[in-house]
Amino acid sequence: MCYNELSLARNSGEGGFGGCIMTPKVTLDWVRQVKAKHEGMLLSKRNVVGVGIGFREKGGQMTDEMALIVSVTKKLPAGELSAADQIPTEIEDVPIDVKEVGEIRALD
């Protein structure tokens, strides 16, 4: 889906466009709305300790694509997680990156 077509697509409820040559992109404002709506659900999943907004990583490289970044204490194989604890790869056009961070604690 193209950046400039996003709002139209959202309003019309359409899923995507064929033949689009632009890199899929979502705006910060949209990522913020999606985050506000879904972070409670994401934070309730096993091992999740944070939900933020960042640039997506692909193959160890930072892209310029906005994403929701879900921080987990430990990444687990999908097979060890119940269906309810699986983290989706995308919500409402916003990609989700899962990052293993260990325990986040006050640094005294």
Place this chain on the structure above:
Amino acid sequence: MNAALANAIDLVRNVRQEYVEFLFGKPNVRTCGVGFKESGGVVTDEPCVVVGVTKKVPKAQLTAQELLPKVLSQDVKTDVIEVGLIRAFQGPTDRWRPAPGGVSIGHYAITAGTLGCLVAKNGQTYILSNNHVLANSNDAKAGDAILQPGPHDGGTMADQIAALAEFVAIDFGDAPAECGIATAVEQLLNAVAKAMGSRHRITTFQEAPGTNLVDCALALPTSPDIVSKEILNIGVPKGVREATLGTAVQKSGRTTGHTTGQIIQIDLTVQVAYGTRTATFTDQLMAGAMSAGGDSGSAVLDDEGYVVGLLFAGSETTTIINPIQAVLDALNAQIVT
């Protein structure tokens, strides 16, 4: 080393010995040694007497007597280099007077954290750091002794540098909601809902329970000149800026010293462990690995020296930062520049 060079060095040594007292009598002179003469930025193989001054001053501003001679006896030359103020190396866990940002500090009952920077409020200057550094994670009262260095670094009551002035309480989500009006409204609305046969119930929140924006506190120095507005290895803050994705940042902290990183997440909601308790923070900044236990309370600045946040938490791979404006708003204070 060939014999000619060895002889030349011996000669310079003797001449240095002869002139050392004379040279230290000149203003700004801090060191006097033997080294190779530098000429046009290139080190030559000619030994000479190297004089270190705190600051080079234009000739015109010096009297003939104050000028350092270019040549001493027996054609031995001098080199003048700027060395700044030379002092014994002090680490961030040492006792500092005056104490700059970036050094060990702590409430008498904690381990140790970091002195962030100075802030001004109502015409007075305060030390800014975390609640969990200066106020023992809510378990403290105004006037409690703040030690520099912190207790873990050997600080005792003899090292008191400040008194706890105020802190923003951390909400661990375990306190019962206490808002009489909201509860009364809730009961009234639920009575109405019941009377109308509705299955819905109204629940009131003053804010989402157990969420926080900042982990911060202020301490009043025991005297104004016991602290310095400088931050170790960074300098005096230039002001305040808002960080965003990709902002290059730096901090000076008690444990890992001066480190740099980048903001990799914004709008972060995060659950932070405080010992056995957990507190949720919203609207935080995340940087990569640039801190460790003891760095809590460090001021986080951008690469141009503007304060963007207050470091308070982290993991092996992350550093969690309160945006500075939220801190200053909560405390009604300004960064001292």
